[in-house]
């Protein structure tokens with residue numbers, strides 16, 4: 001087997017291409033990262049797959065979201081048809097799309113929707129989390145189950161030949177869990193960690209801040225806790241599954257494009273448990289949620305895009321994929337200056 005190129009080799013190759021060194025800016029940084037992750041000067045970004053994990057949240061009973069909990073199942077049903085924003089983006093970008101129920105309150109029909117290429121997996125253990133304001137969201141066994149579900153989906157993607165993966169999530173109320181995780185794992189101030197999620201008004205926002213403050217005070221009183229225990233207290237089943245997905249995908253050497261605030265809270269949890277995980281990540285975008293930038297900084301990541309998006313489902317990561325494709329095309333296809341014939 002050929003030895004993996006050093007960072008010096010990677011820089012030298014990119015600088016040798018037919019352009020002034022550095023002139024392709026961040027595209028060069030992305031190309032460097034692709035090479036470093038895959039240990040090659042010829043990285044590949046296909047086949048690629050989005051895996052969306054869906055689950056419900058007990059904390060929705062606290063009025064922390066503008067939407068009823070039932071919307072989680074309704075949107076996940078639309079995901080099965082491939083017609084959510086992330087499904088449409090994925091199809092457009094030749095990305096396989098998989099949806100995993102890891103804890104929806106109500107089971108969805110598992111039969112494939114006619115005409116849809118979406119793969120659906122019912123892997124739920126517990127159906128919906130506990131209310132994290134007052135009690136642990138899940139037990140240690142439930143955490144392990146959700147983590148293993150995510151990890152198995154990374155194995156499946158790798159076995160199917162994928163070289164790049166994107167994790168997405170669907171779970172009404174999950175920006176509240178993400179805010180708690182960002183605060184506890186990245187030290188983000190509660191006022192900055194809490195945002196409007198899927199469209200909260202001012203009254204809802206103030207309520208959400210109080211709920212997150214209560215949850216954090218409750219968890220602090222239990223300390224010392226390790227990252228897994230923090231995940232049990234304030235996580236979500238889809239967030240923990242995403243963490244398991246990221247940790248395993250990184251261990252397998254896959255490129256991961258990170259999505260928004262919720263995905264990043266899962267990345268914080270994964271990286272706290274398996275600290276090499278962040279090295280395989282490219283941050284697709286900066287979400288409009290105010291805590292996202294600080295959460296990304298904790299992972300030493302800087303986002304490719306800042307489009308004001310705040311949807312989740314993998315959409316922000318997918319939006320960055322065409323640029324990741326260009327970075328791969330650059331290093332795989334460009335001639336070197338040395339190849340030029342002198343006039």
Ligand SMILES: Cc1cc2ncn([C@H]3O[C@H](COP(=O)(O)O)[C@@H](O)[C@H]3O)c2cc1C
Pocket residue numbers: 064065066067071075169170171172173174175176196197198199200311312313
């Ligand atoms: C129709 C619809 C589609 C979505 N797709 C993702 N989310 C996003 O919004 C939710 C988080 O926001 P909050 O914590 O404020 O409830 C998650 O389901 C997230 O994936 C959606 C939300 C809605 C309403």
Ligand SMILES: O=C(O)c1cccnc1
Pocket residue numbers: 175196197198259260261262263287288289309310311312313
């Ligand atoms: O940044 C995100 O992932 C996000 C923000 C708001 C609502 N849903 C997702």
